[in-house]
Amino acid sequence: MTSTSEEFANRVLGSVLGGLEIYSMHIGDRLGFYEELSDGKPRTTEELAAACGTNARYTREWLEQQAANGIVMLDRSTGTDRFSLPEGHADVLANSLNSFYLAPIARMLTTAGGAMPLLLDAYKTGSGVSWARFGQDMREGQADQNRPFFFNDMPDVLAGIPDLHERLSRPGTRVADVGCGGGWGTLALADMYPGASVHGYDIDVPSIEIARKNAAEVGAGPSTTFTAIDVAELAGADYDVVFAFECIHDMPRPVDVLRSMREMAGSDGIVIVMDEAVGDAFNGEGDEIERLMYGYSILVCLPDGMSSQPSAATGTVMRPSVLAEYAAEAGFASVRTLTEAGFFRFYQLMADEG
C-alpha cells in the first residue's frame, strides 16, 4: 500500500519509537532492572541502582524514559519519585516462563544491531555472520525466546498428533532434538515424556554448554543428554522420533542434516520439523508473520546460514515448497503439514508414501 510522504514519515517515526523501546528494553533486561522491578513494588532511582549495581544518573534517565513510554509507572504519592513495573509488563519483560515473554527478542535485535559492520560486509561479499560471531546474547536470546513455547504450548501441540504422542509416550522411546541450541526443546520433551531418553545435538559448542547448564538448572536426569556435533556427520544413531525445532532454515547444508535425520529415524521412526508458519509464496506486502520473519532473515538467519560455504542460503522465510525440495533431495518420499501453533508450523517428513 502506498502512502503520502507525511503518512510514511509518521509510520517511520513509529518505527523509530519502537526501535528506541527495543534498545531500552535490552538495557532493562541485561542490567536486571526489570527483574528487580518484577515484584511490582515501587522503587526510587537510588534503590534500583543499588540493587542492580548501576550508576544512579543513568538509571534515573532510563527510568524517566521508561515512564515516558508507559513501560514503568511513576508514583509520586509519597513526595518522592518511585517507579514500578505493572504485572502484565513484568510478564513480557521479566517472566521467562510466561507465554508472552519477549525480552529475548530485544536481546537478539540489539545483538544484530551491534554486528552491523559485519552484516554490511557480508552483504557486499556474500559471506556471513555466524552464531559464534554474533555471540552469547544471540544464542541465549534464541533459546530463551522459544522456552515458553516449548513448555507451555508444545505439550498440547504434541498431544494433538495421536501417532506422534503415542510413540513419544512409549517407555524407553528414543528421541533426538537436532539443532537443539540452548536445549529448552530437548528439556521440554524430557519433561513431557519422562519415560523417554532425549538427546540434544548441536554443532555449536557454546550452545551445548548453555544446554547443559539449563539441564542442571531444571534438574534433568541422566536420560537427557547433549552432544556437540554436526548432525550431518552423525552415524549409526537410532531413534524413534527425530525433531528439528526452528533450525533447518538456519543450516548452511539442510539437505545433509535432513538425510542424517532420515537415517536416524530408520524406516519406522518419525521425523518432525518445526519451522516458521510463513505463507506458501512471496507476494509483495506480507502479514505480520512474514514481516517478522523477513526482519529476522535479513539480520540473523540468512547471515548465519551463509557463514559456512557452500550454503543453501535459505533464510528465515522457508516456504513449505522449499522444505519439500530439501526433503526430497534428502530421500524422503513426502512432507505433510501436521498443524500450526503461534509462529510455528509442524511438518512430518515421510520416509515412504504410507
Ligand SMILES: C[S@@+](CC[C@H](N)C(=O)[O-])C[C@H]1O[C@@H](n2cnc3c(N)ncnc32)[C@H](O)[C@@H]1O
Ligand atoms: C535458530 S537455532 C535453534 C535452536 C533451538 N532448536 C531452538 O529452537 O531454540 C539453530 C541451531 O541450529 C544449529 N545448527 C546449524 N547447523 C547444524 C548442524 N549441521 N548440526 C547441528 N546443529 C546445527 C545452530 O548451531 C543453532 O544452535
